[in-house]
Amino acid sequence: MLEKMSKSSMGMRAQEFHEGLKDTINFPLKDMYMEKTLLVGKAATLATHLKGRDYIEDYQTLKGLASQLGISGIELRHVLRELEEIDFATVREANSQIKRVELRIPELRNGYEDLGERWIQLCPSEIEQASIEALETVAAFPQHEANLKNSLGLSGADFNKVLMIANSGLLIDQYKNENEVILYSPLTVEEKPAALLTLAQQFPEDRIILALGGVQRYQGVPMEQLIGTDKEFATQAMRLGALCPVQVTAGATGRTFLFTPRGGLAREERIILEKARAILACVRYGEHYASTRKIIYPELILETLRERKRFKYPRPDFPEQYGLLVIQQIGTVEPDRWRPGFYHFSLIDTPENMRALDIAIDLLKLGRISASKLEVDAAALLNVSGTFSGTLPTRAKLGREVALPDDIARNYILNVAKLTRGVDK
Amino acid sequence: MITNVRDLPLKLRIKKILEIQGYHCPLEVVLSHFESQEAKQNLKRILLTDIDVLGIRFESDLRQTVIIADCKSGKESEANRIFWLRGVMDFFHAQEGIFIKTHLHTHARSLAPMLGIRVLDEQGLAILEKGLGLENTAHYADDMLVYERASNLWGIHVKDDEKPTERQLVLKSVYQYLQYKYWMADDYVNIQTIIELFSDIKSDITPDHLKSKFLAFMGLQRLSLSVLKMASKVAACDPTNVGRQFKIAFFGGEQRMNTSLQIIEYLNQINKHIRSDEKIELEPEYFNELAEIVNRIILNSLYASKILQHLDTVVSEHLFGSERNLEDVMGPKYSTEALVLLKRIATMFCKYTGIKNELFEKLWAL
Numbered sequence: 001m002l003e004k005m006s007k008s009s010m011g012m013r014a015q016e017f018h019e020g021l022k023d024t025i026n027f028p029l030k031d032m033y034m035e036k037t038l039l040v041g042k043a044a045t046l047a048t049h050l051k052g053r054d055y056i057e058d059y060q061t062l063k064g065l066a067s068q069l070g071i072s073g074i075e076l077r078h079v080l081r082e083l084e085e086i087d088f089a090t091v092r093e094a095n096s097q098i099k100r101v102e103l104r105i106p107e108l109r110n111g112y113e114d115l116g117e118r119w120i121q122l123c124p125s126e127i128e129q130a131s132i133e134a135l136e137t138v139a140a141f142p143q144h145e146a147n148l149k150n151s152l153g154l155s156g157a158d159f160n161k162v163l164m165i166a167n168s169g170l171l172i173d174q175y176k177n178e179n180e181v182i183l184y185s186p187l188t189v190e191e192k193p194a195a196l197l198t199l200a201q202q203f204p205e206d207r208i209i210l211a212l213g214g215v216q217r218y219q220g221v222p223m224e225q226l227i228g229t230d231k232e233f234a235t236q237a238m239r240l241g242a243l244c245p246v247q248v249t250a251g252a253t254g255r256t257f258l259f260t261p262r263g264g265l266a267r268e269e270r271i272i273l274e275k276a277r278a279i280l281a282c283v284r285y286g287e288h289y290a291s292t293r294k295i296i297y298p299e300l301i302l303e304t305l306r307e308r309k310r311f312k313y314p315r316p317d318f319p320e321q322y323g324l325l326v327i328q329q330i331g332t333v334e335p336d337r338w339r340p341g342f343y344h345f346s347l348i349d350t351p352e353n354m355r356a357l358d359i360a361i362d363l364l365k366l367g368r369i370s371a372s373k374l375e376v377d378a379a380a381l382l383n384v385s386g387t388f389s390g391t392l393p394t395r396a397k398l399g400r401e402v403a404l405p406d407d408i409a410r411n412y413i414l415n416v417a418k419l420t421r422g423v424d425k
Numbered sequence: 426m427i428t429n430v431r432d433l434p435l436k437l438r439i440k441k442i443l444e445i446q447g448y449h450c451p452l453e454v455v456l457s458h459f460e461s462q463e464a465k466q467n468l469k470r471i472l473l474t475d476i477d478v479l480g481i482r483f484e485s486d487l488r489q490t491v492i493i494a495d496c497k498s499g500k501e502s503e504a505n506r507i508f509w510l511r512g513v514m515d516f517f518h519a520q521e522g523i524f525i526k527t528h529l530h531t532h533a534r535s536l537a538p539m540l541g542i543r544v545l546d547e548q549g550l551a552i553l554e555k556g557l558g559l560e561n562t563a564h565y566a567d568d569m570l571v572y573e574r575a576s577n578l579w580g581i582h583v584k585d586d587e588k589p590t591e592r593q594l595v596l597k598s599v600y601q602y603l604q605y606k607y608w609m610a611d612d613y614v615n616i617q618t619i620i621e622l623f624s625d626i627k628s629d630i631t632p633d634h635l636k637s638k639f640l641a642f643m644g645l646q647r648l649s650l651s652v653l654k655m656a657s658k659v660a661a662c663d664p665t666n667v668g669r670q671f672k673i674a675f676f677g678g679e680q681r682m683n684t685s686l687q688i689i690e691y692l693n694q695i696n697k698h699i700r701s702d703e704k705i706e707l708e709p710e711y712f713n714e715l716a717e718i719v720n721r722i723i724l725n726s727l728y729a730s731k732i733l734q735h736l737d738t739v740v741s742e743h744l745f746g747s748e749r750n751l752e753d754v755m756g757p758k759y760s761t762e763a764l765v766l767l768k769r770i771a772t773m774f775c776k777y778t779g780i781k782n783e784l785f786e787k788l789w790a791l
Contacts, residue, residue: 106717107720
């Protein structure tokens with residue numbers, strides 16, 4: 001399976017493990033078995049938040065940002081070294097002090113490829129490889145526990161460790177269905193996987209994986225663009241909650257745009273995600289249904305909005321196209337002073353809206369979002385020149401304590417006892 | 426390197442005047458034509474003309490301003506030189522030309538403005554210097570020293586009774602490219618050729634020799650100039666779609682890119698026939714990183730436009746021994762953004778040519 005996975009997916013999954021496990025405390029398994037994956041994951045998370053900057057001179061603020069991303073001050077240097085290894089950064093020192101971190105994080109291409117390559121170079125343990133593989137498989141479609149165990153080829157104890165780690169990171173969860181244990185990933189299932197399982201009774205599993213993958217690659221795909229079985233599948237999936245629709249109504253016509261689900265989010269994070277989907281749906285509307293001058297480069301439109309907080313030119317159809325964003329308090333539409341019938345669209349510049357816009361861009365470019373992007377706003381911490389401008393949150397986050405299953409805990413205690421006695425093997 | 430020592434003080438003075446206004450000023454740019462010789466395999470260089478001072482400035486939005494200065498201290502015909510300068514200006518798409526002569530006749534003063542050229546005699550030059558706060562001429566001694574050191578470090582040195590070795594000839598081709606061919610080639614050709622040439626000499630240039638370091642810095646200077654020109658071109662075409670525009674610019678235009686793609690496809694078909702697994706890619710290894718750099722230059726054009734000024738200062742100040750702080754030397758013109766972008770170009774240059782990082786140790790230390 002790992003051979004079939006792209007390096008880019010490996011990099012992304014490593015990031016998901018870090019972001020899922022970063023708030024866990026007293027959970028020795030992650031330190032015992034996931035060291036390399038978490039290191040690459042931390043590097044991926046930091047790179048995601050520093051993208052678009054040329055350098056950082058204020059190391060203290062960088063430590064502050066890193067801390068919010070689950071990278072401690074002591075770890076930061078190691079994580080930066082990983083970014084140096086893949087040529088995303090250079091740390092300049094003067095008199096044994098960090099003078100400047102010079103950044104080269106790719107913006108035009110997908111940097112996860114390099115991170116995945118690095119993960120392979122670090123020779124991750126069998127448990128790490130199995131964890132990445134398990135997450136990739138389960139995120140694509142819920143799996144019977146027994147089938148997954150077989151395909152991973154692990155011993156019972158090791159398989160339990162993989163599940164324990166992924167479960168503690170809120171990456172894989174269990175669902176009991178008529179005496180069968182089904183594993184699913186909250187990354188791709190919003191509540192329970194029952195919807196997908198029902199779908200599986202109507203459509204072949206590989207067909208579902210293909211269709212969901214298609215929506216993930218093109219988030220906000222217009223329902224009307226789907227044909228044949230795809231449309232049939234999407235209609236069912238939407239009805240059962242396996243796909244998330246956003247409707248944009250222009251005049252009397254409503255258009256539906258589809259997104260893949262994303263579970264495991266706190267309430268405020270879900271609000272940001274919903275806003276991000278609304279933004280992207282409106283842009284997709286302009287891309288597919290604008291009466292004149294359709295959007296050719298949706299990514300650029302969103303980048304412009306982020307940069308200028310408004311679109312360059314007024315248009316007559318902005319009230320219809322972006323009405324949803326006005327309702328959701330994401331933007332405003334104002335008439336042009338000089339051209340009657342033309343309107344300007346401006347973004348309401350709040351941290352929540354700006355983060356939603358960033359997430360919309362990620363959805364468009366990568367088809368997925370990083371959990372830390374929903375939680376942390378790097379731009380609020382670092383200004384353009386890399387100096388501190390925002391206020392660090394003073395509230396400490398509560399860690400999630402993980403209760404180890406009895407057998408793993410017992411084994412762990414026995415091993416520590418051996419180590420204490422002086423056993424070295 | 427010195428072609429006319431008599432005119433040198435004038436050249437250095439106008440160079441300083443332009444540099445203080447943000448121009449990057451290569452001195453004594455030689456334009457040559459290369460002709461194939463029937464009997465031999467190599468090309469013969471035919472000197473066309475030389476430009477005393479070429480001034481190139483990137484504005485904050487990456488537009489280019491080009492100035493050409495011609496300096497004469499002898500008894501040359503002023504009218505001839507002014508007409509010649511106009512022609513060279515057109516060749517380089519220069520917006521301005523300056524003709525500097527120790528003493529000027531009245532007819533030159535009336536002819537020059539008709540051809541869009543500014544004229545200066547020694548007295549006029551002194552007034553201009555004063556206006557720009559350059560009245561203290563003591564710095565020319567420093568500039569002269571830098572010029573002489575640079576001249577001594579340039580080119581291969583072979584004793585009269587000896588023949589150049591094979592490696593020296595390879596090095597010579599690099600010097601020749603940077604000095605002559607560079608000015609006649611398109612930027613996409615220059616970028617690719619500089620990287621290719623330096624990878625050929627990666628084991629010949631070592632950080633133990635100042636001569637090697639100087640050559641590496643000159644390579645970096647020419648590369649940076651071409652990268653900036655390419656960014657300027659991309660920004661002028663469509664700054665909202667850097668990825669696509671960069672690709673077009675890098676392959677010399679849409680038509681040429683399509684032709685190249687086709688050729689690569691044919692080569693891959695041949696490869697398949699001879700059962701070779703190697704797949705030839707159109708984009709060289711450094712393509713993605715160069716695209717990222719161009720993207721950052723465009724997004725940061727206010728600072729990126731100063732990259733060459735920073736590099737010039739590093740060469741004249743740090744490479745030749747001064748340890749003065751770059752921020753102090755450059756004053757308000759200093760920009761960390763420009764320095765970091767310059768280092769990014771240098772990093773790419775080292776990585777994809779295989780030349781040693783230590784050649785730029787003075788730059789990394791900043």
